[in-house]
Amino acid sequence: MTAARPSLPLSIAGGNLLALTHIYTATLVLGIGALFGMLQGFSRANLIVMPQAFDYYRMLTAHGVLMALVFTTFFITGLFTYCVYTTLLRVRSTTLGWTGYVVMLVGTVMAAVAILDGSASVLYTFYAPLKASPLFYFGATLLIAGTWFVAADLFLNVAIWKRANVGERVPLPAFLATCTMIMWIIATLGVVAEMALLIPWSLGWTPGIDVSLTRMLFWYFGHPLVYFWIMAAYTIWYTVVPSTYGGRIFSDALTRLAFIMLLLLSTPVGLHHQFLEPGIAPGWKWLHMVLTYGVVVPSFMTAFAIFASFEQAARKAGVRGFFQIVGWLPWKNPVFAGPALGMILFVFGGFGGIVNSSYSMDVLVHNTMWIVGHFHVTVGGPVALTFIGATYGLVPMLTGRTLFAPRLALVQVYLWFAGMAIMSVAMHWAGLLGAPRRASDVTYFGAQGAATWHGEMVWAATGGAIVAISVVLFIVVATGTFLADRRAVDAAPSFAFASTREDALATPPAFDRLTRWGMAAIVLALLAYAGPVTEQLTAHAYLAPGMRTW
Amino acid sequence: MKIQKDEPLPATLAFVFTIGILIVLGWFAMFALLRSRW
Amino acid sequence: MHIHRAERLWLGFGVAMLAVFLAVITTAAIVDGFVPPSHVQTIDPTKVSQTPPFDRPGLRRIGPGAYEAYYIARIFAFVPATITVPRDAHVTFFVTSGDVEHGFSIPETGVNTMVTPGWVSEVSHTFSTPGTFLLICNEYCGSGHQLMAAKVIVQ
Numbered sequence: 100m101t102a103a104r105p106s107l108p109l110s111i112a113g114g115n116l117l118a119l120t121h122i123y124t125a126t127l128v129l130g131i132g133a134l135f136g137m138l139q140g141f142s143r144a145n146l147i148v149m150p151q152a153f154d155y156y157r158m159l160t161a162h163g164v165l166m167a168l169v170f171t172t173f174f175i176t177g178l179f180t181y182c183v184y185t186t187l188l189r190v191r192s193t194t195l196g197w198t199g200y201v202v203m204l205v206g207t208v209m210a211a212v213a214i215l216d217g218s219a220s221v222l223y224t225f226y227a228p229l230k231a232s233p234l235f236y237f238g239a240t241l242l243i244a245g246t247w248f249v250a251a252d253l254f255l256n257v258a259i260w261k262r263a264n265v266g267e268r269v270p271l272p273a274f275l276a277t278c279t280m281i282m283w284i285i286a287t288l289g290v291v292a293e294m295a296l297l298i299p300w301s302l303g304w305t306p307g308i309d310v311s312l313t314r315m316l317f318w319y320f321g322h323p324l325v326y327f328w329i330m331a332a333y334t335i336w337y338t339v340v341p342s343t344y345g346g347r348i349f350s351d352a353l354t355r356l357a358f359i360m361l362l363l364l365s366t367p368v369g370l371h372h373q374f375l376e377p378g379i380a381p382g383w384k385w386l387h388m389v390l391t392y393g394v395v396v397p398s399f400m401t402a403f404a405i406f407a408s409f410e411q412a413a414r415k416a417g418v419r420g421f422f423q424i425v426g427w428l429p430w431k432n433p434v435f436a437g438p439a440l441g442m443i444l445f446v447f448g449g450f451g452g453i454v455n456s457s458y459s460m461d462v463l464v465h466n467t468m469w470i471v472g473h474f475h476v477t478v479g480g481p482v483a484l485t486f487i488g489a490t491y492g493l494v495p496m497l498t499g500r501t502l503f504a505p506r507l508a509l510v511q512v513y514l515w516f517a518g519m520a521i522m523s524v525a526m527h528w529a530g531l532l533g534a535p536r537r538a539s540d541v542t543y544f545g546a547q548g549a550a551t552w553h554g555e556m557v558w559a560a561t562g563g564a565i566v567a568i569s570v571v572l573f574i575v576v577a578t579g580t581f582l583a584d585r586r587a588v589d590a591a592p593s594f595a596f597a598s599t600r601e602d603a604l605a606t607p608p609a610f611d612r613l614t615r616w617g618m619a620a621i622v623l624a625l626l627a628y629a630g631p632v633t634e635q636l637t638a639h640a641y642l643a644p645g646m647r648t649w
Numbered sequence: 650m651k652i653q654k655d656e657p658l659p660a661t662l663a664f665v666f667t668i669g670i671l672i673v674l675g676w677f678a679m680f681a682l683l684r685s686r687w
Numbered sequence: 688m689h690i691h692r693a694e695r696l697w698l699g700f701g702v703a704m705l706a707v708f709l710a711v712i713t714t715a716a717i718v719d720g721f722v723p724p725s726h727v728q729t730i731d732p733t734k735v736s737q738t739p740p741f742d743r744p745g746l747r748r749i750g751p752g753a754y755e756a757y758y759i760a761r762i763f764a765f766v767p768a769t770i771t772v773p774r775d776a777h778v779t780f781f782v783t784s785g786d787v788e789h790g791f792s793i794p795e796t797g798v799n800t801m802v803t804p805g806w807v808s809e810v811s812h813t814f815s816t817p818g819t820f821l822l823i824c825n826e827y828c829g830s831g832h833q834l835m836a837a838k839v840i841v842q
Contacts, residue, residue: 156830222827226788228804229829310788311803352688374723375799377806381725385713392705399701402668403694406661414656421660450672453705454679457712459721462799463683466790466825531682533794535825538833546836548794548821607688640729641805646787648762648829658693665697673704680711687721687797687812 113193114184119497121177122490125170126577132165133570140563142539144556155539156220156649163223169207174486175331176249179276183253186270187260199248206241209234220649227313230645233301240294243287250280268606271351272338272596278358279330281617282365289319307642311378312635318369326365328478332485336405336438341597343435344428346412349404351599352606357397363620364394367627374461383631391456433508437488440516444480469530476523492594494580501587503579511572514565522562529555724800726809735759735785746770754778760802761785763831771840772814779811790825814841
């Protein structure tokens with residue numbers, strides 16, 4: 100930090116190092132995962148064939164796990180640690196937080212070893228009865244357990260702050276972080292329950308496993324997993340992005356309300372990933388469709404609030420009109436451009452999500468490349484771009500150094516946007532034509548029915564190559580900032596939390612009772628799953644032995 | 650209790666309603682596709 | 688808590704839009720039978736080849752223009768590999784797995800279902816266009832997943 104600033108308590112400085120470590124871990128993982136993704140694209144476009152020693156499905160497992168479970172998680176735990184420590188001016192030690200990081204890291208390395216040595220080519224969904232080595236399941240469980248330590252650390256800090264500030268609203272960034280971690284704990288209970296079944300089975304202690312029950316437990320977790328990512332991205336959109344154009348948070352109360360709705364509705368919707376499965380009565384599927392439509396509402400609120408914040412700031416600067424407002428925004432600042440470009444992609448992600456959750460409509464898209472396009476235009480678009488933009492703001496803040504090659508950073512986010520857009524459009528279109536996902540090759544011996552897919556695979560590979568170039572630039576800027584060690588002198592903070600408008604009304608205290616909202620979320624999840632899980636438990640379905648089909 | 654005076658937000662309305670209309674058009678296009686393939 | 692007039696307008700539209708989607712999809716389910724494949728019938732995957740109707744996989748005519756087709760999905764092939772049906776045939780597919788999770792999908796039709804070991808899947812389609820249709824497994828099942836395909840010929 101610069102000499103002009105007062106020296107911070109050691110715990111704050113320690114917290115900065117902790118957040119930075121999470122973020123750099125996420126950055127490294129993104130780089131590796133993205134390069135694998137590019138190779139997958141080349142394989143599906145028949146430009147390369149992966150060797151036996153590192154085959155497509157091993158690489159696909161690595162890509163999915165690294166992107167969906169490692170990159171995202173580490174960034175989010177880092178971001179939320181920063182949000183809580185900075186806004187609450189914590190006084191506790193960083194031991195619990197560091198313990199969380201180390202447990203997460205050890206789990207990740209264990210799972211990575213299992214994947215890379217070929218004993219866990221089960222993809223990031225690890226569906227039974229495909230059976231990976233116990234190391235894989237142990238590693239994944241430790242990664243989740245590590246996040247619980249991080250959550251405990253953040254909850255304790257908030258609890259201490261609340262006791263010291265009775266009647267005050269928890270500062271917004273800390274509230275959003277806490278709300279999200281409560282949602283995460285509720286969600287991960289499902290995958291931990293699944294691991295309680297998978298681990299004994301993988302060790303040979305139980306002879307068979309209920310396949311459909313484990314699938315249901317996975318998707319109980321798998322949907323709120325994406326809301327874990329979205330809520331982290333929204334935290335940045337709501338509280339940080341306005342500071343890049345001198346704006347304010349549109350409404351503190353409505354931001355908290357949107358997050359409470361996300362907390363309540365992220366989990367009781369998982370069946371929409373299982374619409375086409377036998378053994379689940381259609382009535383439950385219909386119920387989860389209705390609840391999924393419900394969880395669209397807080398995103399509608401977010402779209403409004405984000406643009407309203409743009410418009411209010413622009414009007415204050417004398418700028419009116421949609422296109423003029425858009426033009427006025429700081430597109431040359433990568434801390435703005437990353438999230439903003441992500442917001443553009445999210446329009447398509449949101450549309451696709453509504454289609455996917457429309458029950459019978461899922462037969463058009465399930466397990467096709469449309470789904471792959473969907474999750475790339477969501478986690479690969481708004482989530483990744485927001486996290487990248489935030490990294491460009493956080494790293495200089497946390498290290499006290501200037502950003503290395505800021506123009507390169509700007510090119511990087513625009514390249515990412517272009518590559519991801521091209522790739523996602525090609526994937527969505529290929530999916531409508533019926534091209535399947537999760538296959539190393541889609542030529543099917545030159546069958547007529549597969550003829551229209553190759554062209555789209557080439558487009559997708561092109562987009563993927565552009566994203567890969569972009570990720571290399573990202574690693575260059577992130578590493579360069581660290582290595583170049585150029586001290587920031589009187590630089591304006593590159594990552595700052597905006598404040599709410601002065602004339603905003605007070606937030607109702609009920610919104611801060613996160614314990615109660617958490618309990619309501621658990622009840623809702625239980626209600627939504629009681630029927631389907633009971634149906635599974637009473638079906639006396641076959642108990643499958645493990646199979647290694649790769 | 651302060652009475653909130655709502656300042657105009659025309660660009661925001663244009664933005665969200667454009668997204669809304671696109672979603673409606675896209676959804677019905679997919680529904681038509683579903684009917685043709687079912 | 689105050690909600691801006693413009694936001695109330697937008698959210699009103701958004702909720703109405705979702706309600707319309709729900710009404711359309713639910714009506715299609717009740718009136719036209721547009722329900723995703725949700726057959727509930729258990730089976731022992733280790734005994735599939737001895738369990739009727741899968742002990743004789745293939746096409747069976749059950750009435751004028753009406754057929755049933757019984758498929759077994761195993762790594763990395765479908766049995767039967769080919770079926771031939773006349774144009775406008777209404778075919779009900781019953782599919783089950785002999786090992787792991789598979790998919791059963793005929794691109795550019797509404798035939799798309801998961802195949803879970805321990806369960807029987809059911810999906811039907813009227814083949815009004817002649818041609819040779821690709822039938823593929825669209826759920827990862829192992830190293831030969833990309834090879835797992837069959838054919839439906841419509842004459």
